[in-house]
Amino acid sequence: MKSGLEDVVAAETVLSDVDGQAGRLVIRGHSLDDLVRRTSYEDVVKLLWTGFFVDLPEDLGRSLGRAREEVFEHLASADADLFGQSSFDAVRAVLARLPDGNDLETALRLVAAPAVLTAGILRLQRDLAPIAPDPTAGHAADMLRMLHNRPPTPEQTYALDRYLVTVSDHGLNASTFAARVIASTRAGLTSATLAAMSALKGPLHGGAPGPVLDMLDNIGTPELAGSWLQKALERGERLMGFGHRVYRVRDPRADALREAIRVLVRAGQVDPERLHLAQVVEETALDLLARRKPDRSLQTNVEFNTALLLEALGFPREAFTCVFAAGRAAGWIAHAREQLATGRLIRPQSRYVGPQAQVPVASNASASGSASVRSSGAPDR
Ligand code: COA
DSSP states (O other): OOGGGTTOOOOOOSSEEEETTTTEEEETTEEHHHHHHHOOHHHHHHHHHBTTBTTOOSOHHHHHHHHHHHHHHHHHTSOGGGGGSOHHHHHHHHHTTSOOOSSHHHHHHHHHHHHHHHHHHHHHHTTOOOOOOOTTSOHHHHHHHHHHSSOOOHHHHHHHHHHHHHTSOOSSOHHHHHHHHHHHTTOOHHHHHHHHHHHHTSTTTTTOHHHHHHHHHHHOSGGGHHHHHHHHHHTTOOOTTBOOSSOSSOOHHHHHHHHHHHHHHHTTOSOHHHHHHHHHHHHHHHHHHHHHOTTSOOOBOHHHHHHHHHHHTTOOGGGHHHHHHHHHHHHHHHHHHHHHHHOOOOOOOOOOOSOOOOEEOOHHHHHTTOOSEEOOSSOOO
């Protein structure tokens, strides 16, 4: 038994390869560095889904735009009491009401849903009317427009698009594995996406970027970074935004997002003080982690830069995981379809380490009035 299934190969995939030693991510034969430079999110959805849907449209962007409109109708009919929950739980609850199925329409709605529902629910939670999608707009630009009710700047659109591409797929991470388990039961893509979202919610997976900002706020100023981080480590806490199960060198996604942040910085759309604090915290944390865990290379992961990027784009921190879901939905669905096409029911074994069943005693023992069961003699672990 491998704790955390570390290094266990549980699927074969043509979708993405995470090379943890080289710090490289390949998505369908393209390195992430290459993809982020020249591919929109819509193109990456198409890239991931090619071969897994027979009826993939030439203009996937238009189909995705129409799917955003469809999902918006569901938002209008959602119960108001849902919006009292956290934005992530509310998005998941409304998404759960979308029809289940394995077809392209279902898939497109599931990619559209986190974008439309996150923007709409965040507005409803602030007593603002949700903004209807523009089916002719790009996915990233429309998500920002639906959130802020104004057209985003080109730099903001570029940054969010780059983010969505960066997180679109990433091997057999916890949420993708969850999606494949559900898909293997033939439950449907909506069910698989809901399971994946639930896995993504946890702070060890997609829930880390909000706590990264909490950490920056708690540290307050660059001078206090060293002592704050040192104390957190002494308390046995994990520093959010650092470490990864697979990467032993820098997470290439962190670099892809750094470039998007640079574009926002050049356009004056990031608070320079925040950026300076983040840089000092990152350098200090890496230094402390290297000294504390010299045998385990703990580097900056995607979530650290995600936090800075999504904050600069005006998403509240409690909704960062919803934005992650908006990008990763493409990968979940591709993996679910691949599982349907090539996989079997996922049903591993567990090794029982509990007490053995007690064996009933022989009939002469019960006749003599002693206890009716006796210990099997096995160790009670
Ligand atoms: N801060 C402090 N210590 C860390 C750490 C972090 N961010 N990440 C790992 N460690 C330590 C662990 O405490 C452990 O120490 P121990 O052997 O004394 O118990 C050691 O490094 C190995 O960690 P391990 O639990 O084996 O790593 P993992 O592969 O199970 O976990 C993460 C990977 C991502 C869950 C982990 O690095 C983490 O919790 N990071 C913070 C949360 C985060 O940023 N998540 C987003 C991931 S993209």
